[in-house]
Amino acid sequence: MTVFKHETLDRTVRYQGPIFTVYSDKVTMSGGGTATRDVVENKGAVGVVALDDVGRVVLIKQYRHPVGERLWEVPAGLRDVHGEDMLITARRELAEETDYTAARFDLLVDLQTSPGFSNETIRMYLARDLAPVPEDERHERLDEEADLEIAWFDLDEAVAMVLRGEITNSSTVAGLLAAARARDDGWATLRPAT
Template identity: 45%
Template sequence: MTGMRDVAEEWDVRDGHTPFQGRMTGMRSEQVRMPDGSWAQRDYQIHPGSVAVLAVDQQARVLVLRQYRHPVRHRLWELPAGLLDVPGENPLHAAQRELFEEAYCKAGQWRVLVDFYTSPGGSDEALRLFLATDLSEAEGERYAAHGEELELESSWVPLEQLVDLVLAGELHNPTLVTGTLALHTALARGGVDALRPADAPWPARPF
């Protein structure tokens, strides 16, 4: 369909309040006017946004990390990722920081792979996923891990193997699933040169 795109829109809201606010995220409760004129309650997570990095080396292997995620009671394979927890920070800089902290790695080339809302029915979290290539070891003092990161595992997995595991239902992290299939599609369509530059506009989280 020519011109197909998501469009910003906001329905009428009343009785909005925030019953819980944590350190970085909270819960918002609002009454939203439906098309028939009735009002319906909508409860959702308010979130600062996130960035993630699909780092791929010259052997077409993707850097993946395994981390315990308590809400789903699973240790999931994921991509390096983190919150946009510095007000006004350029998302590229946040992604570079996450790649350094979680993998002690840097990249010479950055592109936007895909932007998406992680769970738009229950959260306003927007995520920008970067493709990082021309990889090398980082410089300087390593980041001191804490919390769940103390048991972080890392591996380099061929992209084609990740595709097979995603389609077999063995991998469930939405960012890893999205990034794997997006990169596979980009390569099948002629390569990554057509991807957006790393500083492409991001209306969901302007910077």
């Protein structure tokens, strides 16, 4: 079978902002014609499933304006520091959003969140061997993070929350399910963090 090579013939910028850019691309199609496809180009993000020594995961609940709700999520953040290694971003986001650091990070899963219209990728890490950030070194939370709630859940309960529809953030869903599977496999399926 011959695989058709799709080519972008033209690109028009529709919107350009600090987090994402929207393009309309004219693309060659496998059937011989062309089509216009809107594309959201995103910086990408990282997320962290942080487990303590007794198998609890730390979740945060924060307001997400596009859906108008406060959602339970794992700590996560945009890759908005130019040139910053993803693992460093993950370490920073964990500390800023939960007041914890981790001595051990492993790679859980890589996600393409909405490949039908966006190039956004999220790398999910598993963090273990946790320690609290000293009180005087904690990040000052502003904007939507100012009133975020931090709570600990048994990993199995967090998975049950996913299955009951109480956790709907896609990267959190994927991270929690991947962490539970990795735990059930004795951590043998984890990949190195770097």
